[in-house]
Amino acid sequence: MRFTLIALMAGVCYAQDGRFTFRILCAPCHGIHAEGGRGPDLTLGTFSAGDQDADLFRVISRGVPGTEMAGYSGRVTDEEIRRLVAYIRSVAHSNNEIKGNAAAGETIFWNKGGCGACHRVGTKGSSLGPDLTRVGRQRSTAYLRDSILKPDADITSGYATVTVVTHEGKKIVGVERNFDNFSAQFVDLSGKYYSFQKEDVTSMTREPRSLMPAIYGRLLNETEVNDLLAYLSSLRGTR
Helix, strand or coil, X not given: CHHHHHHHHHHHHHHHHHHHHHHHHCHHHHCCCCCCCCCCCCCCCCCCCCCCHHHHHHHHHHCCCCCCCCCCECCEXXXXXXXXXXXXXXXXXXXXXXXXXXXXXXXXXXXXXXXXXXXXECCEECCCCCCCXXXXXXXCXXXXXXXHHCCCCCCCCCCCEEEEECCCCCEEEEEEEEECCCEEEEECCCCCEEEEEHHHCCEEEEECCCCCCCCHHXXXXXXXXXXXXXXXXXXXXXX
């Protein structure tokens, strides 16, 4: 019993050491308590890249190609990564906060909400806004709620609003595809693609705001918002 207690206390200390590293490296995306934000909720105990300790070690070390998850090998030691894994394990718990009905939320997504006009799920919908096929793995429930009700709170990289005013005075607004000091490429809400050189227009600006309308707090009641959240959280894609 004495040796078991000592081992347990050592494990707790090991995880707490990882907590300090987590708050520096991981909290900006995964939240100060690992409950998610721009990055997924890590307290659920299931992860998109695998659920074993070795999987977590690999993800922290090498990152995940095609996502915002960078690799930390070379920036921290293997021992620090093992402590991070121990901390993530220590905060995992069962999470039943999603109260909505995913099937009802799917109907809202494609109909009343009109979300498919800008977002894609699998092969269905539009690519104007971010692809939501795996959003349940990539974003926390709290982040998704804010994205629905306060779309300007945090803009996904590459989806800022671009505004161009032509020499004729025509104002064209769309979603960024590429923007630099010399040119702008973007897509308007009808799906039309534009490309302009800076010298050929009167003005060309890029703003950290979303073209998604901030109407869903009025359009949907609380039950419908929860249903939509349940649907979005269910979108896990494939491994």
